[in-house]
Amino acid sequence: MVKKRIISVMMAVLLVAVLAAGCGKNDSTEEPENKEGTDTAAEQEPENKEKDTYKISALLYSRGFEFMVALDQGIQDKCKEYGIEVEVLDGNSDSSTQITQIEDSITKGVDAILLAPNNSEELVAGVKKANDAGVPVVVLDGNVAEGCEVLASCTFDNKAGGKMAAEHLMEIADPCSVLECTGATGAYHAVRRGGGFEDEMATDSSYKVIANDCSWDAETAQNATVDILSSNSEVNAVFTHNGEMVRGVIAGLKQINQLKKVGEEGHVPVVCIDGTPAELDYIRDGYLDATVEQNPFDMGALAVDVAYKYLSGEDENPEKEQYVYPRLITSDNVEDPENWANQIK
Template sequence: MKFIKGVLLFALLFILLVGCSSNSQSTSANVSNKSTSDQPGKKKIAVLLYSHTFQFMVALDQGIRNEAAKQGVDVTVLDGQSNSQTQLNQIQDSIAKKVDLIILDPANSDEIAPGVQKAKAAGIPVITVDGVVSKGANVVSSIAFNNEEAGKMAAKYITDTLGKGTALELTGAPGEYHAILRGGGFDKGLALDSGFKVQTKNADWDAQKSKSITADSLTANPAIKAIFTHNDDMQRGVLSGLRQVGKFVPAGKKGHITLVAVDGTPDALNRIRSGEQDATVNQDPFVMGSLAVDTAVNYLAGKQVPKQQFTPPALVTKKNVSDPNLWGNKFKGN
């Protein structure tokens, strides 16, 4: 009987020891896996970007993350894949996760409006960056680039450089905020000079479409003297199209077709240096990203923020292409 009691006592002690050890390991694991977003008081911001396809968008992502690290807020950056439905799903997920604020670069101003309204109904404020949403879907603040002025700036460069002639304009997707304003500014700028005519064709921001349109347009009208694209990436297609029909001539040579775009990407700066592209209108994504996060932090702290904030355009040519302050010269890639 004493032997049996001893065995039972030993078994009971063993079970208690194993249980204590197991609880201790579980607690340790929970602490080590705890993310910074779970820290009490740390604000959570969901960042829904239009796309990561373009260098500009990657730089905007970097600008947002850099400022978030300085401000001590937690950000989750998602790629909208140029698709409104994807972004609507991301808004719904952000609502379910109870984030404190959403920073949004919309794929389409009209299509994203219902998602913004849902976020507002859930008590989650929205700030737009780079793009806007339609009226009726109120946002806390809109961080934007002066796209219309950029279009005017591109037109002025062309008219000042050439004096008169025909320009080909390759646009972003119809109905998109940037395309409407850049195209409107460009057309207004050219209208100030009666010596210029413009042919406008939709290229959907796409380099491959730009290539075929350029080749076809130059074949039909060899008198085209300038090509303006709504973003820098389309200039890749323009150059391929010009070479395809034997119309590419380096800058400074007789027969050169003046090429101007908007964004100020690293690739565009390199093309300007090599004499392939003449100019670009710079919009700084690092500044935009930083301003968006700063605005978000101020709003969440109960401060008043401007309803709309614009970052200014700046013309880049061979004269200032090596300026170290240009975002394209600071960009380090993914």
């Protein structure tokens, strides 16, 4: 009886030992496999893994004039450099069209949107849709009003441009009253260009500025030139907020027999902002003294650069306001190949 009990105890001990050995084998093989698998996954899929290709939509309020064509080209050239897939769309100067384009871009699964807004207030709703979808928006050549979030705004330093125009005008024009043909009252570019110009002109009390809202329009600028220069002999210089209004100023000076070339007696100095091909031709012809260039190629490239560096993790907190800086063009450098108007295709 005792012998049987001893055998039974021995068999029980042996069974426990076998089971324990079996359990020990499972722990020693499965746990390292899980650990190794976790490490491999961490190596292959880092938190900020850079994608092979990014998709971007560039939504321009218009492609109907040279500046915007060059902006388009600057965007595409920089995207090609980075290997970014880009679709550029024309908003035809319609805010509702741009909002639809934002919605379509979100549906297509783009990684970012570049937006040159038709209207800063009306595009808030569209940008909010992109915010809700987690699609970053970089604004260029303008701004979007409060009520939404943009990654950054890439634009011309309008205030510095106005200041540069004033500095040059005071160098070439004797003390006088200056006609300022402004863009539309309250417009983003007009407020800043006018502010930079007027602040700098105010540093010399021998000059007086007469601002006239010409709403970016050549015909309105022509009428202002005729009316003001005919009625006020102290007005002997003109500054326009864009190149289109220069056409009207030149027509107005011709209409009142005051159109003289640079260097001729009675010449009325004229300075503007933009740097378009037409402005460079006016400089070559001797009717425009200078233009302050805002380079759309650089602006487009800057916006793409901001988007790419954000998406790739290189710069996840870009400066909210980034600028393309002004450059003065006169007869001395009008043929410079660096002038954007000499590069446009």
